[in-house]
Amino acid sequence: MNNPTLKLRRVAIDTYHENVAYLHRECAVYRAEGFQALSKILISANGQRILAVLNVVDDAAIVTPTELGLSEQAYEQLNAHADCVIKVDHAEPAVSMDAVRRKIDGERLTLDDFEAITRDIAESRYSKMEMAAFLVATGQNSLDRDEVYYLTRAMLDTGQRLNWGELLVVDKHCIGGIPGNRTSMLVVPIVAAHGMLIPKTSSRAITSPAGTADTMETLAEVNLSPGKLHDIVRKHRGCLAWGGTAKLAPVDDMLIAVERPLGIDSRGQMVASILSKKLAAGSTHLLIDIPVGPTAKVRHMRAALALRKLFEFVGDQLEIHLEVIITDGRQPIGRGIGPTLEARDVMQVLENDPNAPADLRQKSLALAGRILEFDPDVRGGQGYAIARDILDSGRALAKMNAIIEGQGARAVDFTPGQFCHEVRAGRSGVVTGIDNLQMAKIARIAGAPMDKKAGVDLMRKTGDAVAEGDVLYRVYAEFMSDFEFVRKLIEQNNGYTIGEKVDIKRYDAFI
């Protein structure tokens, strides 16, 4: 119905990935239409249409009976002004939910089904509940490899796709789960210094203590307009930007916002998520890093191999040159966990600081070397040596500084958070294990990634001998409340196991 008297109002509430509309209980439209709280409504104005969950308001200070309130996200999406003629309707349930229900029944879905589902998700036709239903229905191993391909293609088709106009556009991606492990910030300057195009966009942390975008942000701006990002990539052959501004595979972002809090693991969704994002970003050649370890996302080599095959199958269907590297994921990589501490590690490696964490350097060189071998002019097996030359010569550092300048440098300050707690060995022996999940949790509760300077600094790694009372790691927090909370957490489980001896494979050999 047309409601010329209903005025649009921006309600300054951040409802994250869900559009919320606010109608006063006495609003004529609300009463007339028989809307219910939590039912979904369709709002049209100015040629735009959005869907929103309805909240009913009893306070005219929030919205009056003649106003339609929209949460910040919804208001921006609708992109209308207060005096637009607004139309409010019952939202029909998304038709593609029929396909989701068929999937729940155990049916195999077609490309058309996946296209319909991703289109409806992109248009905000799915509630969080419906997205959760889709994720559970397609979770675990309920998608066969053709369906994973269909889902990937459908997610790719719902967003923009960049075209860099070059034959070789490289990227790397780690499936995640290993604290520290900030290899992208080393791989990008090395590969770009070689002259290959590596327009790297990264995510912010959702459940981890830092994403590459969070860590890079301590050194430079990462929130770049598409135009500026393009200029930087053209000029420097690489960038380290936040991927949220480009509208690449937007359905992926929406699903991730539901999937992560649910803690559902699904190989199929992981593959579709990664590949749709990378293809949308215009990559032609992609290196995937799958860390394996008892507290990593992938816990056994056979699972890593199955995942590799799935990546390869879908990558081949979508005509991206894809290689998978299986790495040691038995403990964090580097020393720092949390944006500032990780950025310090990265810069130490780039500066060839003798104190730089060797594992981070080695792993980054191995990954960069594999990417360099995508270059037809690089002889097979020579990538690692070239990468090492670029790093040792300072060319990688120079490239990183150029990228930082290009994106907009920030004042460098590696001082960690003001509150420091030292965690010490309760006995003498050898560090036999460091729990990735627990260390990530400790850094997160300490305040990372929101408090950039919060996190964990590891003094001992697996295989190191320790005497009773030696510092295993330091925890930094910015706020006393977090500090007290994290100390309690560490009392329960400090993440380290100390034993008599450990037979750890060397990283070089493993990689």
Add this chain to the structure above:
Amino acid sequence: MNNPTLKLRRVAIDTYHENVAYLHRECAVYRAEGFQALSKILISANGQRILAVLNVVDDAAIVTPTELGLSEQAYEQLNAHADCVIKVDHAEPAVSMDAVRRKIDGERLTLDDFEAITRDIAESRYSKMEMAAFLVATGQNSLDRDEVYYLTRAMLDTGQRLNWGELLVVDKHCIGGIPGNRTSMLVVPIVAAHGMLIPKTSSRAITSPAGTADTMETLAEVNLSPGKLHDIVRKHRGCLAWGGTAKLAPVDDMLIAVERPLGIDSRGQMVASILSKKLAAGSTHLLIDIPVGPTAKVRHMRAALALRKLFEFVGDQLEIHLEVIITDGRQPIGRGIGPTLEARDVMQVLENDPNAPADLRQKSLALAGRILEFDPDVRGGQGYAIARDILDSGRALAKMNAIIEGQGARAVDFTPGQFCHEVRAGRSGVVTGIDNLQMAKIARIAGAPMDKKAGVDLMRKTGDAVAEGDVLYRVYAEFMSDFEFVRKLIEQNNGYTIGEKVDIKRYDAFI
């Protein structure tokens, strides 16, 4: 952390079945704790603890940086006052989500698992997304019959349980899906007039055009305090009240609020939902009505029989005397669809009005007859005749009037909505089918159940001969916007099929 400066504030927003907390973006607690929008927080005050989803506010008119805002439901649940010392913490994810993830993996869950899940749901530890994950994981036929029993018992154990102190407490329940079909409002007065205890509580419509509580509400108060409900039942041997005030199987209500919008059908959840509610209400003997038809919830006799076995198995485990009746669900029962029109039908039957819908009378007598036979003094096969005597003699009407008086009579007004649209036959022939789903949708879009007088009044039923231009049914609406919307809907599909002849079984024979 303790925040003596954080004041509690009731934010007058109705967020339905989800607790929402509002913190200002500049609030010291929000900044310090590193909360994220949509993350779940634990709020403690005055010895009470609640969980809530966090929304971040940028407008001090809604909450100031020194306030913690709570949506209406959350505020009531916390039951604290503005000056309480409030504690805000990160909410740990519900531990029982591990069991949900195991179910997603295809594992069989134990009674302990189900108890942990329902306890967490009852304590608001599950987000809507997590409930959706649980529903999908346990949906379709993924629960075996033992698991359905465990789920029923777990749902029963999370709420209060009434004890009427009598050996015979009867109830009936229809699995739903058939518009009209207001048999409870006839069965209760007949059975109560016989002297059996039938304390009937009903739900309001969620996705249908009317629940028994919505229809009864046109005649009497249905929102009764537990004390008043008890008094009425003691005095009149029966009632027709809304079940929402008693805290019976509260997890069932919470799951239904997620399940219905998702449109997920699950035999296991349906059985657990119905039986947990009835057992919590103190029933000892229960009659379940399963309508079967091409547009009913159960579409084939073999599915109805399988569902009957499942009801019987779980009922026996929980020691309730349970009988299942399979009825004709091929079209709506009675003439009216929508609260006022259905109430009119019911009163016509009670008043032995010659125009009363025969199918509603017949079905109600059949159901009442079966319930009367729960009485050890009633000879097998005599229930129907006794029920008919009670109805024909006016004793059922007298009982209904006494119950209406007891609950609080409302002024009777069966005038339907002000806007009326007549739907006419496009050809001559015989009505060969009436689509339950489409008729329910038409009544709902017309405004039912929120607008009591909105709905559909059927002039022709399956098997009736029609001439071109005859009125098939009338649609009533209270508001012009609904009226226009429903007319468009009817143009697409008016729900009737007209053909040459139909070979419909007589209801008596079918039941």
